[in-house]
Amino acid sequence: MIEAMPRTLFEKVWETHVVHEAAGEPALLYVDLHLVHEVTSPQAFEGLRLEGRRVRRPELTVATMDHNVPTLPGPIADPLAKAQLDALRANCEEFGVKLHATGTGSEGIVHVIGPELGLTQPGKTIVCGDSHTSTHGAFGALAFGIGTSEVEHVLATQTLWQRRPKTMLMEFAGDLPPHLTAKDLILAAIGEVGVAGGVGYVVEYAGEAIRALTMENRLTVCNMTIEWGARAGMIAPDDTTFAYLEGRELAPQGADWERALGRWRSLASDEGATFDKHVTIDVSDLAPQVTWGTNPGMVVPVTGVVPSPSDFDDPDDREATERALEYMGLKAGTPIEEIKIDRVFIGSCTNSRIEDLRAAAAVLEGGHIAAGVNALVVPGSAKVRLQAQAEGLDKVFTDAGFEWRLAGCSMCLAMNADVLAPGERCASTSNRNFEGRQGRGGRTHLVSPQMAAGAALAGHFVDVRKLEPLTNKTVTA
Amino acid sequence: MKPFRSATGRVAILDRPDVDTDQIIPKQFLKRIERTGYGEFAFFDWRYDADGTPLPGFELNRPEFAGAKVLLAGRNFGCGSSREHAAWALQDYGFKVVIASSFGDIFRSNASKIGLIAIELPEHEVKSLMEGVDLDRGSDLTVDLAAGTITAPDGRTIKFAFDQTTRHRLLEGLDDIGVTLRLSDEITAYEQARPIA
Ligand code: SF4
Numbered sequence: 302m303i304e305a306m307p308r309t310l311f312e313k314v315w316e317t318h319v320v321h322e323a324a325g326e327p328a329l330l331y332v333d334l335h336l337v338h339e340v341t342s343p344q345a346f347e348g349l350r351l352e353g354r355r356v357r358r359p360e361l362t363v364a365t366m367d368h369n370v371p372t373l374p375g376p377i378a379d380p381l382a383k384a385q386l387d388a389l390r391a392n393c394e395e396f397g398v399k400l401h402a403t404g405t406g407s408e409g410i411v412h413v414i415g416p417e418l419g420l421t422q423p424g425k426t427i428v429c430g431d432s433h434t435s436t437h438g439a440f441g442a443l444a445f446g447i448g449t450s451e452v453e454h455v456l457a458t459q460t461l462w463q464r465r466p467k468t469m470l471m472e473f474a475g476d477l478p479p480h481l482t483a484k485d486l487i488l489a490a491i492g493e494v495g496v497a498g499g500v501g502y503v504v505e506y507a508g509e510a511i512r513a514l515t516m517e518n519r520l521t522v523c524n525m526t527i528e529w530g531a532r533a534g535m536i537a538p539d540d541t542t543f544a545y546l547e548g549r550e551l552a553p554q555g556a557d558w559e560r561a562l563g564r565w566r567s568l569a570s571d572e573g574a575t576f577d578k579h580v581t582i583d584v585s586d587l588a589p590q591v592t593w594g595t596n597p598g599m600v601v602p603v604t605g606v607v608p609s610p611s612d613f614d615d616p617d618d619r620e621a622t623e624r625a626l627e628y629m630g631l632k633a634g635t636p637i638e639e640i641k642i643d644r645v646f647i648g649s650c651t652n653s654r655i656e657d658l659r660a661a662a663a664v665l666e667g668g669h670i671a672a673g674v675n676a677l678v679v680p681g682s683a684k685v686r687l688q689a690q691a692e693g694l695d696k697v698f699t700d701a702g703f704e705w706r707l708a709g710c711s712m713c714l715a716m717n718a719d720v721l722a723p724g725e726r727c728a729s730t731s732n733r734n735f736e737g738r739q740g741r742g743g744r745t746h747l748v749s750p751q752m753a754a755g756a757a758l759a760g761h762f763v764d765v766r767k768l769e770p771l772t773n774k775t776v777t778a
Numbered sequence: 779m780k781p782f783r784s785a786t787g788r789v790a791i792l793d794r795p796d797v798d799t800d801q802i803i804p805k806q807f808l809k810r811i812e813r814t815g816y817g818e819f820a821f822f823d824w825r826y827d828a829d830g831t832p833l834p835g836f837e838l839n840r841p842e843f844a845g846a847k848v849l850l851a852g853r854n855f856g857c858g859s860s861r862e863h864a865a866w867a868l869q870d871y872g873f874k875v876v877i878a879s880s881f882g883d884i885f886r887s888n889a890s891k892i893g894l895i896a897i898e899l900p901e902h903e904v905k906s907l908m909e910g911v912d913l914d915r916g917s918d919l920t921v922d923l924a925a926g927t928i929t930a931p932d933g934r935t936i937k938f939a940f941d942q943t944t945r946h947r948l949l950e951g952l953d954d955i956g957v958t959l960r961l962s963d964e965i966t967a968y969e970q971a972r973p974i975a
Pocket residue numbers: 367368410411412431433649650651709710713714731732
């Protein structure tokens with residue numbers, strides 16, 4: 302008997318979903334779950350209407366309100382945002398799509414509610430008009446962001462034309478040191494491979510450091526896959542994955558659960574499966590990471606200094622560094638710990654789940670944010686918010702001087718009223734430090750929830766490892 | 779989608795690496811529910827100061843680049859957010875073609891869906907095209923998708939590779955959904971063989 306060729310996790314999921322394929326052509330892939338939000342969908346629904354088309358599988362389509370929603374209670378003041386949310390509501394009604402609307406208790410950031418509801422499952426193909434759809438790959442799903450034309454295509458056909466991407470294995474060697482997080486791990490990786498290092502690849506994250514991560518931390522890693530150009534990141538499902546999923550509202554139940562488990566257990570890459578590229582990153586000496594520039598690859602350890610253009614050989618890199626330093630209002634050589642901050646944002650699909658809030662609260666407990674700092678915590682979903690309140694975390698945050706807000710994307714992209722003023726500097730747990738991302742002229746530094754909390758207390762970046770023991774919150778400025 | 783065969787027009791240069799889609803179309807313009815009218819907001823925060831006055835230091839505000847149809851851009855152009863608004867904005871601004879040494883995956887795919895031609899050339903070719911542009915008087919170039927060639931301002935012909943399937947679709951102006959719906963029976967057969975939820 303001929304042995305089957307060893308296959309990667311990606312290949313197994315891909316091959317199960319090919320509906321049609323001709324030599325030399327892209328494949329037509331079936332989409333198991335299509336997530337929808339208000340910003341990238343109105344033109345797609347309008348396209349369907351203009352052509353008299355329907356949604357092929359409304360039951361595989363799930364919508365939420367997240368990007369535009371206010372995080373303070375009360376009616377929405379912005380008329381444009383309101384019109385967009387109203388359009389989503391009307392479209393979902395017209396086309397029979399389930400909507401997790403604001404105020405229903407199941408709303409939240411699209412990439413937070415998928416896993417939370419148990420909709421995100423191993424082996425599924427998942428798409429959304431949002432680049433951080435890569436998040437869902439933490440479950441061993443093939444999940445990636447698409448544009449609005451493709452959203453319309455998926456609505457109409459439940460499929461997508463895709464060229465088969467190349468595969469990469471990113472292996473993390475060593476154990477993450479104490480107080481280091483998934484955010485530090487992925488930021489350091491992006492710093493190493495660069496923001497275009499993954500273009501054209503689907504990456505599988507592996508290694509002991511990944512296996513040791515909780516499900517929520519794995520979501521943080523896969524979330525930032527798009528920040529180094531790879532469209533999808535995947536982690537082989539294991540007992541951690543299954544334990545997280547079991548009993549969730551929309552996860553398989555009873556006999557279905559047992560059958561699903563059998564399928565899911567066979568998804569991991571086979572021994573001897575080959576990848577087009579293999580990268581190894583050692584995390585055993587990792588220090589907490591802080592971005593200094595205007596893309597997520599511009600990152601250094603908190604123990605480091607702001608780099609200088611002359612540190613780079615490539616003329617494009619040198620110029621980009623100069624521009625970034627100017628935009629960020631930073632001088633080369635400044636120790637990261639001396640950078641003072643004005644604002645703190647804990648939230649976004651990268652770091653707004655319950656474990657993130659617990660981690661930040663543990664740093665804050667008994668302490669108070671520094672004078673002059675304004676700090677915001679925005680839970681990723683209505684359910685995360687309730688859970689945090691049940692655990693008394695809201696109290697820890699508000700006692701420390703944070704504002705405790707309603708769920709949404711909020712200051713991750715600042716489409717609502719949560720915006721940085723020009724020149725304001727923010728320690729943010731989100732995923733993008735692009736120019737203007739959190740408000741025109743705003744300066745974003747990406748960090749872990751622990752590091753954001755530490756910076757809030759001190760008024761400048763601090764090495765959270767020095768905050769031990771976490772019961773003593775006196776931070777000297 | 780309108781068929782695209784070739785375009786001749788003014789060249790603009792934006793020689794910065796990693797230009798993300800947040801810069802191409804900032805988030806304050808994503809609240810609109812239309813597909814059109816984004817051109818005036820393209821690169822808004824780079825193009826205008828807080829009062830709406832054009833910033834002379836921004837490349838695309840150079841008079842020699844006015845009315846440009848071809849954008850020569852730095853590596854990894856269009857990285858970041860999946861917002862198709864970025865491709866809409868460039869097209870509505872007047873660009874027919876963007877040439878760079880690499881693109882963000884989603885941006886490139888979005889561009890191909892709306893007939894904005896995203897051409898990848900080796901880095902040195904992009905740089906040499908940039909160097910060939912007359913910065914005092916402006917330059918024109920021609921992109922012929924059918925032939926797979928660029929005619930540089932100095933008359934030199936450069937060949938470019940392009941995904942065959944996408945090229946065919948762009949040349950014919952085919953609607954993706956229309957093409958796929960012809961495969962409805964295959965999709966139905968797939969659904970019957972592998973039922974989901
Ligand atoms: S939290 Fe930020 S990155 Fe995530 S979906 Fe919302 S806007 Fe996008």
